[in-house]
Amino acid sequence: MIESLDGIFETVNYKKSTTLKLYDNTEYEDYPMHWHPAIEIVMPVENDYTMHFTNSQIHLREGDICIICPGCIHSITAPETGRRIIFQPNTTNLRFMRDIDVLISFLSPYAVITPEDNPQIYQRLAELLVVIRDEYMEAAPFSEVSIYSKVLEFLSLVGRNISLNENNPEEYNPATREEYALRFMEICDYINEHCSEELKLNEIANMSGFSKFYFERLFKQFTGTTFYKYVNQKRIAKAQELLIEPGNSVTDVALNCGFTSISSFIRMFKLQKGCTPTEFKSLYWTAELREKGNE
Structure with a gap:
């Protein structure tokens, strides 16, 4: 269930004295379109579920795992x-760990883990979620520390396996995969740090040491999206952070995130988030004021 929803913004009510929230959900309830700053991991244990996103829809079977990145607008039909x-x-x-930030960028806006597509890691990921659920419900001393250790194992397994060559594993040997993975992590780091600047495909391809066309192909294999879509995802993610800071206008945010026109910024923001920057800003501050009023 969603405990605190204002417009499409969900305030995650973490368990007391922790930064964790887990539902062992058996309720018959559809979840409306919403987003939240926390990452969300959903695994149906009995029966199937349908997840809706701004521009797509997926059907989760029993045992399938869906990782929803922070800021991703979604709903669930139960x-x-x-x-x-x-x-x-x-x-x-x-x-603060580079790998976590890069991994969330790779997975954005969401990723689905299934036993067929990810046989090397699926069983362990499913086991980890069940153990996390049990520890959360038991609430033993140091359970938060134990749970976060499992979160890190979960993310590291995903990061090592959901990357370059998932679609074409026969094309590269393990040494080449590792070399390319490290190279593209550095490229993505650079994009993350410089996304508000003008980034040209040719220049980034030269930095990688690959030709433009080979770079485009490898980049999509590694990140699951095209170069320019990835850049725009990072710009919109940065815009989300700036929009919730007091005193920042939509125009200021657009210019500080590398957009050359307000109209292109608004169009891209709505395409990715399902609402305009002004609506996003309003929803966030309405929820923030309400939360402070309840303290």
């Missing part, structure tokens, strides 16, 4: 009976 794990750990404090 069957009349069933059970699912909905886990929302706050990963903000983990993003």
